Amino acid sequence: MTAPLAPRDIAVLTLRQAATHSHSPSDRIAYALDAELLLHPEALAVEVPAGWDHHIAQLVELNHEWEKAAAFNAAHPVGTPVVAYPGVRPEHFPRHPEMATRIESVTRTRATVVGASLGGTAVVWIEDHGAFIALTHIDIRPGGAS
Structure with missing residues (x-):
C-alpha cells in the first residue's frame, strides 16, 4: 500500500x-x-519577532478605522449637517449630561484616520471647531445632506 x-x-x-x-x-x-x-x-523558515501578533492586531484595527472613514465619506459628503460631541457623549455620563458639549454644525472635511501609530481613530473636522472629532462622537442631523 x-x-x-x-x-x-x-x-x-x-x-x-x-x-x-x-x-x-x-x-x-x-x-x-x-x-x-x-x-x-x-x-521559507522565518523567525517571527516578539510582539508581531500585537503589530498585526494593530494593523487590523487600523484597517477597521479606515473602513469606518470610507463608509462615512461614501454616505456623507463634506457639508453634511451633524451634531458633534467633542470630549464626551451625553450617554457616557447619564447623571451629568451637562458634561457633554453639543455642537450643531456641518462637516468641513472628509473623514480620515489619525493616530495610526497608536491604533488609529476615524475622525472628521466640523465648521466652527478647531479640532477633529471622532466619528463615534458625530451624529448626522435628520434632514441633512447625505
Missing part, C-alpha cells in the same frame, strides 16, 4: 504539472521556483 502524499508534495506536483501545461516561459520559471521553495522549507 502506498502512503498518502503530504500536502507539500501534492503542491509540488501541482506546480510541476501547471508548468508543463503553460505556454509562457515566465510562468514555467515561476512554477519551478515555487516548487523549489516548497521542497526546501528552510528557505
Whole structure:
C-alpha cells in the first residue's frame, strides 16, 4: 500500500504539472521556483519577532478605522449637517449630561484616520471647531445632506 502524499508534495506536483501545461516561459520559471521553495522549507523558515501578533492586531484595527472613514465619506459628503460631541457623549455620563458639549454644525472635511501609530481613530473636522472629532462622537442631523 502506498502512503498518502503530504500536502507539500501534492503542491509540488501541482506546480510541476501547471508548468508543463503553460505556454509562457515566465510562468514555467515561476512554477519551478515555487516548487523549489516548497521542497526546501528552510528557505521559507522565518523567525517571527516578539510582539508581531500585537503589530498585526494593530494593523487590523487600523484597517477597521479606515473602513469606518470610507463608509462615512461614501454616505456623507463634506457639508453634511451633524451634531458633534467633542470630549464626551451625553450617554457616557447619564447623571451629568451637562458634561457633554453639543455642537450643531456641518462637516468641513472628509473623514480620515489619525493616530495610526497608536491604533488609529476615524475622525472628521466640523465648521466652527478647531479640532477633529471622532466619528463615534458625530451624529448626522435628520434632514441633512447625505
